[in-house]
Amino acid sequence: MVATIATVLALLTAPQTTPDFQTHDRAAPKLTVVSSVIDRGVRVAEVTYTFRGKPIRALFVEPIHARRHAPGVLFAHWLGDPATTNRTEFRADAMWLAQRGVVSLLPDEPWSQPNWFEAVRTRASDAAESAAAVAGLRRALDVLIETGSVDSKKVAFVGHDFGAMYGALFVSTDRRVRVAAFMTPTTTFREWFDLDTKRPPTDPAAYERELSQFDVPPYLAHARLRASLAQFAQRDPYVSATKAREFATALPARDRTVRTYTTGHALGIERATNDRRSWLIQHLR
DSSP: OHHHHHHHHHHHHSOSSOOOOOOOOOSOOOOEEEEEEEETTEEEEEEEEEETTEEEEEEEEEETTOOTTEEEEEEEOOSSSTTTSSTTTTHHHHHHHHTTTOEEEEEOOGGGSTTIIIIISOTTTHHHHHHHHHHHHHHHHHHHHHHTTEEEEEEEEEEETHHHHHHHHHHHHOTTOOEEEEESOOSOHHHHHTTOTTSOOSSHHHHHHHHHTTOHHHHHTTOOOSEEEEEEETTOSSSOHHHHHHHHHHSOSTTEEEEEESSOTTOOSHHHHHHHHHHHHHHHO
């Protein structure tokens, strides 16, 4: 009877439809180095790789004496300050980690495009582009592992805002990531896309059904993370305390750390940064 109840609960919490999160990229990943600098024992390279035939710009950060089978981190940036809504948001984190032997990849996400939220994405494309964003993270992980001499059993993910949201779907469907840190995520994409008040959906009910297949908690219920960190802000206009608790509760109970800071959505305070870095090093070791 216990097994039967558990099975029923799993079915009830599973996503009712399964979006296509496959990369559809058959060729082996390849990095093209555009430029490179050495800074305090760390190599920071501007690179490109391809995803579905399109070039993706990224930062590849590694110790100058990187060893084979090093731990690795894949970062996904936020949608916020235009200056850091791109591959540079986590550059300082990646530098700090590289000085401790970690290799990192920091790609530009689709929302790094100027005016992405207001003009590039559309209500009609939100679902398809959401699936593509998750597939893009899977491709980025291929690149990190296969071109960065990274140990596939020592890989972590860090995401902020939209990066954390799509990252939650990513780590729940790609079992190579067992350690993940999420910064100021909410639980449904609909609540953030509805901030686009000038372009409401033509059929709200149909839009809700389409977007609900990306609701985060049902995915996290099946994630195989061995450790997770969730960081939230008390002064966050985009993520309520209720939504923060909902996300945190959905994380696997095993080695789950939840921290809240007296700051805003950007989490731009030293304590939050230090907590995240220390947590990553602890769990990558």
